[in-house]
Amino acid sequence: MIGETLGGRYEILERVGGGGMALVYKAQDLLLNRYVAVKVLRQQYVHDEEFIRRFRREAQSAASLSHPNVVSMYDVGQEGDNHFIVMEYVEGMTLNDLIREKAPLQVEDALHIATQICDALEHAHHNQIIHRDIKPHNILIGKNGRIKVTDFGIARATTSSTITQTGSVVGSVHYFSPEHAKGVSTGAKSDLYSLGIVLYQMLTGKLPFLGESPISVALKHLQENVEEPRKVNPLIPQSVENIILKAMRKNPDERYQSAADMLQDLETALDPKRRNEPKLTFFDDGLDADATRVVPALRPGAGLEVDERNDYDAEPRKKRNIWIAPAIWTGIFLVFLAVMWFWVIPGFKDKIIPKDVDVPQVVGKMQAEGESLLTQAGFQVVVEPQYSDKPEGQITKQTPDNAKLKEKSKITLSVSKGAEKQMMQSYKERLFKDVKAELLAAGLKPEQIQSEPKFSDLPEDTIISQEPGVGAEFDPVKGTVKFYVSKGKQMVVMPDLINSTVAEAEAKLMAVGLKLAPGDKGKENIESFEIASGRVVDTHPFKKGESVDPSVELKVFVSSGQPKDAGTYSASKKLTAATNGKSSIFRIVISDARVENEDYNTLEVVGSELTTVKVTVTKAKGATILIYRDNVLWDSETVTYQNYLDQKTKPSASPSPSAPSASPSPSASPAATKAAPSGSVKPSPTPSGG
Template identity: 40%
Template sequence: MLTGKRISGRYHILRPIGGGGMANVFLAEDIILEREVAIKILRFDFVNDIDFIRRFRREAQSASSLDHPNIVSIYDIGEEGDIYYIVMEYVEGMTLKEYINAHGPLHPKEALSVMEQIVSAIAHAHQNHIVHRDIKPHNILIDHLGHIKVTDFGIATALTSTTITHTNSVLGSVHYLSPEQARGGLATKKSDIYALGIVLFELLTGKIPFDGESAVSIALKHLQTETPSARKWNPSIPQSVENIILKATAKDPFHRYESAEDMEADIRTAFDAGRLNEQKFSVQDDEEMTKAIPVITDGAKAAPQAETPGETDDKEQQPAKKKKRKWPWVLLAVCFIFIMAAVLAVTVFPSLFMPKDVSVPDVRGMKYEKAEALLEKNGLRADPDITDIEDEKIEEELMVKTDPKAGSTVKEGSSVKLYKSIGKPKTQLIDVKGRQIGDAKKALKEKGFKHVNVKEENDDSEAGTVIDQNPSAGTDMVASDDEVNLTVSLGPADVTLRDLKTYSKEAASGYLEDNGLQLVEKQAHSDDVPKGQVMKQEPSAGTAVKPGSNVEVTFSLGPEEKPAKTVKEKISIPYEPEHEGDELEVQIAIDDKDHSISDTYDSFKIKEPTEKTIELKIDQGQKGYYQVMVDHKVVSYKTIEYPKDND
């Protein structure tokens, strides 16, 4: 159980707030910066799975490289023992899926306001060469002001890295999966655009466009079935808005938006007066494409007419002349001529049939897109499997070399392998937490780390002890360039007590424990303070105390319970017979501490108006009820309050 645990001496886990198949998410307090954060922790059953750890780290690397108001910020990443964690911005709200379930379908203008923020975030990711690959309402957060935050880049990938979508191994959520991903193909920016179209459909209709009994049946619908009309479920949707869905979810990526920025521009203008009733978006069929029609000249001859039946019969009646068959020899001669022509062409004019030789260009220092374009310009293909290598001189993300090397002669159309720089050689940062600062500096110097910064703060540890390091141990760093930040203990400091009023017992106990103080618990009744909350504390708030000191905290037991009171109530029972002198049956039921309204308290018969006194026993804070029925008709029903002390 992680609740209550402190990670890396800094993050105090408060409670779980979510989770998925790969990780669980907790609300935590950053005790150094005194702020709430969300901390995502890899599930313990995956801590020995290298692929999951790599994917978990990739999420942090993908998201931390992005800076956008609609993308959840990453504050810290690290590991402690078997705990792999990502510390991120805490968004107080709900997932967009929960919001749709609670408020959907949304008004078109509200849906586009939400969608514009989402698309803006994805456009920023695409500009930084990141494909999200798992866009769905479950991975989008919305706060109480309607601000959107896109999260969960757990299966995102860089556009320049090897895809992790393989045949028979498709990652992502099937309801939002593009046709090319469903086939096991490469996930691209346009795959994200397809998922954005599905999300917009769900915002506007409250439904997903494709559903089925199994993942396979849903994937087949993505491949084979056109996206249904959103206006069928919500006729208030303008055609310009539905067109955004239809264009984003086109089966062929070629017909989708060229970029997320183009989709965002369409969203912004969807309610312009000139667009509201525009033509419905459709993909032109091959039969509808403009085709060249051959010119019919005056000299063109009509096809020969078929013989008339009479003529045919006459010819059939004539005896056929026996002819010598020549066609096998003709066919053999034609084949021989073709074979000889092919041999002659290959031997005399080989350049007509063989790829020409081209030179591999020098792509050093170029970004992937530029290097790829240069290779294509020279008639070569860039191998999508890019290898990362360290290099002292060339900056990260730029090309270092090719294989074959630059200047080599290869055949046109050949594949060229690219090597991308990941920067200078890295050294793994050692763990110096728990050491004295002198020893820590010496150990770092021996590893080549030249820039060590030290800050001091009070802590329960012995003075001079390294209590935190940033980056965390195991991080790959350029020892000659990168800074190592150490936090060193000044020893325990006096604790200035907070005002614990309104704290629950659990919260007050946790606060005192975190600050090294001892709880002395007392209890008392209170009419004003809810049960379980702090009524008072000693010493009072603002007092500075030494670690280990006792703090006396009085918790409320709630209002002091008062005994049940007996209330007498006189009831007037009318006598209204159909025939004078008839006996009427009376039934009285009460609901109090000792009786239920479903049971008969008293029954009798009357021949005249009658008064009856009943007694109800009522607990403090409760109410009593009585009901009078005459001949099975309710003639009286009343609520009796708990009597006040002066009643």
């Protein structure tokens, strides 16, 4: 069904539930662009007129109701063999799920839920509709806390016949009323009985009546009194226990007369003046008119007068004596038969009267072995296959399970036919971590859930596809499911394009699956001192060695050579050691049109030494020369573009050495030496030509 569109407008998305009669799917209403729930009659019932009538009755019953606590009915239809009902989609959980997770519930929460259910029943009863299957499974809890009553599949109008047919009692045995169990007329008070059981279960975490079979549970509804809720959960107020006990009276006349009466009690149960009210007491039900009675047997002659005679007629006495001889011979013959029975033919008795035989315990064994053991022991074996989490063919139960039974007794074996196959739903485009947690919570083992990473345009950890596919059968015990999970887009490593020609750069990019942006967007010319004209200076937005998405278009910056106005200026510097006879370490740092604060040279000088420092200047960018002696600023010079032009026009004049007019004394303060690089030349003559 997944992926199909019913009625030309309801696209089936996923299965969200199901019962004995129908399956429920989440669907998209393509016309109104909203989520809806679509209930589809199971395929095995599409030719069963009774089920089709019941299915349509649900739509008719719910459609006649309009209440915030009743699931709204939108549409009903048939497409091919698919009979379907479209109703409100409630995103949340069932009351049964909540009970299993948190029962017993807080009294306030349980009353809040019961009040909304009762309000829905009051509306249904007012519209002459009896639900007949109130149970936690049919109560939906939305994410906003709103309670919704659903599944009117066996509801009946009170004006129609509500007598349950013999042999076809419909409803959930743990929740239906005594009159429902007897198959007699059911009415509004039957729904209130079921609501009392739901409230009992919410507050105690257990059902009031349990048994080995549905029949035994139904009999308890008829014959046994419920265990008082406060004995199970002492935190239940007496006022609330009174509501439960009154709703669950076996005699309908002793229950609430209407849902409105019960609703009023639920709404006021926690009032301070009611919490400790006296416990309700009821008269004994007495004997049910339909109950089985023990009637004493009549003794012969009881209550009659017997006429005793003292005189016997001689003729009658003779007639009585005639039977004495035959009676004696008959007794002798019987004694003879007894001797023959017990001593002469001992084996004959065993053949006639079955003997008691020890019953082999075969639960846990495989079917063939279990059948063989029981057959050899003299029993008849009946096999009933059942879905189970045990291995296929393993015996899960034997009935009866007595230690001894008469030979040739019939023993029924429940044999596992494996776990019931489930339909795989779609997990595509969901996060793998969320799906894995969901499947583990549903009972799958970690080894049943496999994953394989793949490159994809989907975000990381998103499921790309799955095996088995959507709609395929899946064994929740032995089956494995494999998800192909996105590890993001496939990335490539950015190659080194620096100092390559544009053609070489494009070839390197193409080799790894990358490309430049088209036209001028992929190339831009910039000036460069280091890289020759026509070669790549830089790349954008990724650099060498970085991971790149192949879909990203790149850009290269291509050298147009150094600026046309760039020139080299040479400055001669005379370096003098701080102390005669001892060496000083000189470090030269330059900033010019090419570099910024770059170490140009480091020299060790004893006495004096002449050195040349070359810097590059442009019209826009001059140069600065800083000379440190023994890590203290000793000399500085600022060079302008005009200095370069002056030096260029006087090629014959060699620059004169530049030296400080006075060497800083060893006692000069650090502050005095740091003040030098302010832009003025620390007494150093301008080079020749400058």
